[in-house]
Amino acid sequence: xxxxxxEILSCDFEVRGQxxxxxxxxxxxxxxxxxxxxxxxxxxxxxxFKGQLQGEGQVIDAFKKLLTSAAxxxxxxxxxIIKNLKVIKEYTFESFEVQVK
Numbered sequence: 001x002x003x004x005x006x007e008i009l010s011c012d013f014e015v016r017g018q019x020x021x022x023x024x025x026x027x028x029x030x031x032x033x034x035x036x037x038x039x040x041x042x043x044x045x046x047x048x049f050k051g052q053l054q055g056e057g058q059v060i061d062a063f064k065k066l067l068t069s070a071a072x073x074x075x076x077x078x079x080x081i082i083k084n085l086k087v088i089k090e091y092t093f094e095s096f097e098v099q100v101k
Contacts, residue, residue, distance in 0.1 A: 009057050010039075010092075011085040015049045015067065017078040024049065024073065025098045031066045032096035035059050042099040051099075054091050 015024075021043050028041045028049070037059060041051035053060050060082070068077050 006056050008054060008088050008091060009060060009085060010052065010054045010088045011060060012050070012052050012083045013064075014081040014083070015077060015079070016047055016081075017073075017076045018047065019049065019073065019076050024076075027070065027073070028067060029096060029098050031063060035063055035066075037063055037096050038091050038093035040093070040097045040099045042101050044101065052093070054088065054093055 037055040039052040039054050044050050068080050
């Protein structure tokens with residue numbers, strides 16, 4: 001139906017693998033911006049990035065597919081995990097950002 005409000009989902013995500021920090025963060029940031037996702041990504045250790053995503057379910061799936069199938073990262077990404085997927089009433093992030101810890 002026209003004017004029907006789409007469901008906003010929120011989830012935590014984790015990406016594991018041998019990934020170049022700056023290049024991967026910039027790639028994830030650019031893809032999230034293009035797709036209109038909100039949230040953040042942060043490197044927690046040498047082999048793991050964590051973050052949160054907010055957006056429509058199909059857009060979250062598209063983000064996962066982009067990160068795991070990009071030619072330069074297809075061999076580097078060992079695992080992409082989505083946890084705590086839930087419906088939210090409104091966004092709690094204004095945009096997508098790279099958080100430095």
